[in-house]
Amino acid sequence: MKLFEQFPQYEDGFIVLRRFVQEDAKYLSDVYEVRLTKRQAEKTIENYEKSYQDKDEVILGIFGKEDEQLKGIIEIYDIHETELSIGYMVVEKYRHQSYAKNSVYLLTKKLIEDYGITCIHANCHVDNIYSIRVLEHNGYERLGQDENEYVYEYKPKQLVQDAFDQNEKTIVLAGGCFWGVEKVFKALDGVVETTTGYANGITENPTYEEVCRNETGYKEAVKVVYQPDIVSLSIIIRAFFLCIDPRQRNRQGNDFGTQYQTGIYYVDENDLDVIKPIYAHERMKYDRFFVELELLKNFYTAEEYHQDYLDKHPNGYCHITAFEMEEVKKLNQIPCQITVILPSEEEMKLEVKKNTTIAELIQEVHTEHRIYAALINHKNVHFDARISEGDVVELQDIRASYGNTCYQTSLTLLYLKAIHDVMGKNVTVTIANSLSKGLFTVIHAGNVTDNLAKEIETRMHELVEDNLEITEEYVDSDRAIQLLQDVKDKKSVDLLNTASDLKNVYVLTLADEKMMSFVHALPSTSYIPFFEVRRYRNGLLLRFPHPNYPDEIPPYEEQKLLYDAFSEETQWEKLLKVSFASDLNRMIEKQESKDLIMLSEALHEKKIAMIAEQIQSAKKRIILIAGPSSSGKTTFAKRLCIQLKVIGLNPLYLGT
Numbered sequence: 303m304k305l306f307e308q309f310p311q312y313e314d315g316f317i318v319l320r321r322f323v324q325e326d327a328k329y330l331s332d333v334y335e336v337r338l339t340k341r342q343a344e345k346t347i348e349n350y351e352k353s354y355q356d357k358d359e360v361i362l363g364i365f366g367k368e369d370e371q372l373k374g375i376i377e378i379y380d381i382h383e384t385e386l387s388i389g390y391m392v393v394e395k396y397r398h399q400s401y402a403k404n405s406v407y408l409l410t411k412k413l414i415e416d417y418g419i420t421c422i423h424a425n426c427h428v429d430n431i432y433s434i435r436v437l438e439h440n441g442y443e444r445l446g447q448d449e450n451e452y453v454y455e456y457k458p459k460q461l462v463q464d465a466f467d468q469n470e471k472t473i474v475l476a477g478g479c480f481w482g483v484e485k486v487f488k489a490l491d492g493v494v495e496t497t498t499g500y501a502n503g504i505t506e507n508p509t510y511e512e513v514c515r516n517e518t519g520y521k522e523a524v525k526v527v528y529q530p531d532i533v534s535l536s537i538i539i540r541a542f543f544l545c546i547d548p549r550q551r552n553r554q555g556n557d558f559g560t561q562y563q564t565g566i567y568y569v570d571e572n573d574l575d576v577i578k579p580i581y582a583h584e585r586m587k588y589d590r591f592f593v594e595l596e597l598l599k600n601f602y603t604a605e606e607y608h609q610d611y612l613d614k615h616p617n618g619y620c621h622i623t624a625f626e627m628e629e630v631k632k633l634n635q636i637p638c639q640i641t642v643i644l645p646s647e648e649e650m651k652l653e654v655k656k657n658t659t660i661a662e663l664i665q666e667v668h669t670e671h672r673i674y675a676a677l678i679n680h681k682n683v684h685f686d687a688r689i690s691e692g693d694v695v696e697l698q699d700i701r702a703s704y705g706n707t708c709y710q711t712s713l714t715l716l717y718l719k720a721i722h723d724v725m726g727k728n729v730t731v732t733i734a735n736s737l738s739k740g741l742f743t744v745i746h747a748g749n750v751t752d753n754l755a756k757e758i759e760t761r762m763h764e765l766v767e768d769n770l771e772i773t774e775e776y777v778d779s780d781r782a783i784q785l786l787q788d789v790k791d792k793k794s795v796d797l798l799n800t801a802s803d804l805k806n807v808y809v810l811t812l813a814d815e816k817m818m819s820f821v822h823a824l825p826s827t828s829y830i831p832f833f834e835v836r837r838y839r840n841g842l843l844l845r846f847p848h849p850n851y852p853d854e855i856p857p858y859e860e861q862k863l864l865y866d867a868f869s870e871e872t873q874w875e876k877l878l879k880v881s882f883a884s885d886l887n888r889m890i891e892k893q894e895s896k897d898l899i900m901l902s903e904a905l906h907e908k909k910i911a912m913i914a915e916q917i918q919s920a921k922k923r924i925i926l927i928a929g930p931s932s933s934g935k936t937t938f939a940k941r942l943c944i945q946l947k948v949i950g951l952n953p954l955y956l957g958t
Contacts, residue, residue, distance in 0.1 A: 306360055306381075312412045316404050319362040319376060322347045326363060329372035332393045357381075364392070364405045373401040376409055385421035386413070400780045402436045410440060410456055417506060418600040422456040429891065431802035439778055439805045470494060471530050473538060474501050474567040474598050476521035477546045478554025481611040482622035483524045486545050488613075489627065491634045491657065492533025497525040498604040498611070501567050502594075508602055516560045521594075523567065525601055531678075531688040532657055535576045541630045542566065543584050545622050551592040555621030565594030567601075640689055643696040645669055645705075654689060661685040661825060663695065671852045673697045674824060675705040684774060684822045700852040704821070710846055712772055712810070712824040713833055714741065717844050719815035720761040721745065724754070727814075732793075735868045739856050740845035742838065742868070752837050759835035765812075769828040773811045774819070785809045785816055793882055794818040800887035834858075839865065874905055907941070914945035 311320045327343035338346070350361040359379035363372050374392035388409060392402045406424075413419040424442060426433035428450055438444070442454040477483040480498040487493050500508050503520030513520045528538060546554060552563050566577060577595065585591045603609075612618050637653045644650065644667065654663060660676045660683060675698040676683055682704060689695060698705035714733070721731055730746040745754075777785070779798045786794045786809065798804060798818075808819040812827070824830060834845040834855045848856040875881045878901060880889065889898050917925060925942070929935045939955055946953040 306354070306378075309354065310360065310362070310412070310416075312408050313367060314404065314408055316367055317373070317401060317408065318365045318367055318370075319405060319409060320365060322350050322361065322363050326372060329363075329393075332395075333372065333375055333391065335394065362409075364390070364401055366401075373399075374405070376405050378409075378413075380423070384419060385423070386419060387423040387425075389424065397432065399784065400778070402433070403439055403778060403780055406436055406440050415601055415603075420457065424454045424456070425451045426454070428452055431800070431891075434802045435779060435805060438802075470527055471535070471573075472525060472527050472569050473535065473573065474499075474523050474525050474569070474601055475538075475542050476501055476523040476563060476565040476567070476594075477542060478522070478562045478564065479557050479619070479621050480522040480524050480604065480608065481618065482620040483522075483545070484610070485612045485620060486541060486622055486627065486630050487524060487526045487538070489631050489634075490528075490533050490538065490541060492530075493526055493528045493538075495525075495527040497527075498608045499523055499525060500561075500602045500604060502565070502596060502599045502601075510605055510608065513561045514559065520561060520602075521563050521565055522561045522604075523565070523601070529688075531690065534690040534692075535573055536580060536691060537633050537636070539566065539577055539580045541633055543580070544629050544633075545626045546593070548584060548593045549588050549590045557621060563594065564592065565596065567594075567596055567598040569598050571597070636691070638689055638691045638693070640692065641694045642667060643694065645671065645673075645697060645699045645701060656690075658689045659685065660687050660689070660695070663689065664697065667697070669697065669699065671699040671701070672829070673705070674700055674829065675702065675708045675822070677704075682822060685825045700847060701849045706846075706849050707821050708824060709830060711819050711821050713830045713846065714844065715772065715810050715812050715815060715817045715819075715823070716762055716765055716827055716830055717743075717758070717833075717835070718817060719812050720758045720765060722815065723761050723765075724757050734841070734872075735864075737864060737868070738838070738843055738845065738859060738861050739848070740834075740843045742841055742843055742865070744841045750837055750841055755835045755837045755842055758842070759833075762833065762835065763831075766827045766831050769826050770813060771826050772823045774823040775809045775811075776806060777809055778806055779804055782807050782809050782818060786818060789814075789816045791816065791818065793884070796882065796884035797887075800884045800891070874902075877905065878902060907945075910938070910941050911945045911948070914942060914949055914951075917946065918949055918951060 309321045311318070313319065324344055324347055327340060327347055330343040330346055331338045353359045353361060359377055359381070361375060361377045364374040364376055365372055372393065373396045374390060376388065376390040378386055378388055380387040388406070390402060390405060410422060413422060422442075424437055425448070426437060428447065434452065437454045440456070442456045445453045445455050447453065475483065475487070477486070484496045484498050487496050500513050500518075500520035501523035503513070503518040505512070505518045505520075508518050508520050512518055513522070526538060528535075546564050548564060550564070552558060552560050554562050554564065566581070568574065568577065581593070581595055584593070612620055634656065636656060638656055638658070640652050640654060642650050642652050642663070646669075650667070652663075652666070654666070660678075664673050664676075664685075676685065676687070677696040677698070678687060678689065678693050680694075680696075700706050700709050718731060722729060725745070725747060732744045732746065733741050734744050735742045775781075775785070783795050783798050786798075794817075798807070808822065810817050810819050810823045832847040832853060832855060834843075836843050836845065836858070845855055845858070848854055878898060880886050880898065886898075889895055927935050927939050927942075936957060939957070943953040943955050
């Protein structure tokens with residue numbers, strides 16, 4: 303276990319992974335969920351230490367950064383030169399609070415960065431949906447199943463960017479002395495972090511002195527973390543070539559040695575689509591060209607002395623000239639050439655200022671109807687997303703499916719806020735069904751009256767007039783559970799707790815109202831002025847604008863048959879004991895789905911038999927069955943034919 307000649311300790315802004323000391327003995331009963339005597343707990347910690355000394359495994363405590371309380375244990379075992387296994391457990395009261403996810407992410411990241419590990423294994427029980435979610439969220443791939451456990455594997459190529467911030471990316475660049483190179487990239491807007499270090503060498507944990515002996519293969523390099531919606535990778539690579547002499551091998555400026563070899567080391571193979579054209583263009587300029595272009599194999603952070611060196615020593619040595627620095631800074635001012643696709647499908651070329659947001663772009667283009675959604679390079683984005691060079695921006699109004707969904711989702715949040723403002727925070731609202739060009743909702747508090755509907759609609763208009771901000775957070779399921787528990791959104795919390803594949807969602811916030819969503823929010827309440835609230839039966843209808851007439855609510859048409867079908871569905875839900883997706887997930891977990899399917903099939907057959915009897919009584923000769931594609935029309939028709947035969951008729955099925 304030479305990998306861990308010193309006991310590792312890691313931390314971020316949330317947790318600390320560290321060695322156990324005897325003072326931690328008092329926490330162990332909570333971890334193992336069994337009462338331990340003081341001596342038993344102390345002996346356990348002694349065994350942890352012995353395992354490390356015997357080179358069997360490394361056991362770290364997961365401690366809160368602020369409260370310093372033990373949250374769980376994470377271990378490293380089956381340690382080989384380039385691969386190992388990890389496992390963890392979290393104290394019950396701290397589960398679903400991101401401690402497991404953050405610990406696995408931090409340990410995985412450090413094992414790869416600090417030790418050059420190329421493969422990490424982890425196993426979890428097939429029924430442990432929380433651990434499944436933690437591992438898959440952090441990029442572990444499921445390889446198969448060993449008895450009752452899933453087998454997972456993580457490889458460094460998957461470490462493309464920070465698991466907690468999908469808006470940040472990383473590139474590592476070697477351009478000579480890393481003091482000056484770091485200063486160059488600090489000057490670029492959109493670069494959020496720079497770290498000096500040593501890249502792509504052959505030894506472990508190199509020191510500055512070892513690297514300078516030209517025996518390790520490491521290059522002085524800078525890890526650049528940037529926001530691609532503010533600064534494009536092409537700008538970063540252009541800045542890199544502005545401050546190096548690519549004709550020099552193992553040398554830059556007055557510095558020479560293998561540590562000063564220039565190179566571009568990528569962590570995401572998709573970045574090559576941007577890097578290669580610039581690299582080829584630069585290569586054509588010179589007879590001699592020695593810039594390396596490789597996948598990042600390893601990166602070790604340099605000593606603290608070398609971090610932010612020129613910030614701490616403004617007059618310190620820098621091989622980058624003042625002219626080169628000014629040329630780099632000019633890159634911040636380059637306007638962006640973009641393509642805009644309007645709702646009419648008309649394409650237009652625009653030149654906009656760098657870092658222009660979607661909201662700012664909308665002010666510069668004229669459209670027939672208000673814009674409710676945008677896509678950058680075919681990816682849905684929020685209105686505060688920033689535009690980069692070469693982007694294709696598609697603007698959508700309410701006539702587009704996604705634009706319409708964004709409008710309806712933000713309007714639903716406004717509606718819930720108004721209900722709670724009028725009726726109180728503790729009122730429970732169930733959004734039941736789509737009905738009459740809107741949503742049918744049940745208010746679980748007293749009688750629903752026309753006056754109540756009017757009062758809620760009036761409150762919604764007041765909130766629109768106030769132009770209140772609607773914010774969104776794209777968070778992992780554990781964080782979403784925390785946020786939604788605060789507003790007592792039990793249905794969403796249940797779904798997140800039972801759906802192992804639901805890794806990330808949006809949480810939308812309007813003042814003190816929160817709601818889970820799978821689409822972006824509109825920026826403010828002023829974007830959603832068109833709606834209608836009316837009483838219907840024992841609930842309320844929230845009605846939406848017509849997609850083809852965005853400024854109008856369509857004439858009301860009662861859909862009695864559809865309402866009756868939904869009412870019957872509610873009765874079935876009670877019999878099946880399944881009202882929400884989370885109920886179904888729990889039944890599957892408990893292996894009760896077989897009984898559920900049998901009962902559901904029986905209800906269907908009973909209903910189809912009733913329909914057959916109605917057809918016989920009405921003496922109908924031709925029955926048309928309509929529905930969307932893949933909705934089950936053929937299966938239903940054949941089952942109906944069987945029931946018609948049961949009562950003595952001789953049906954003929956004609957499929958189209």
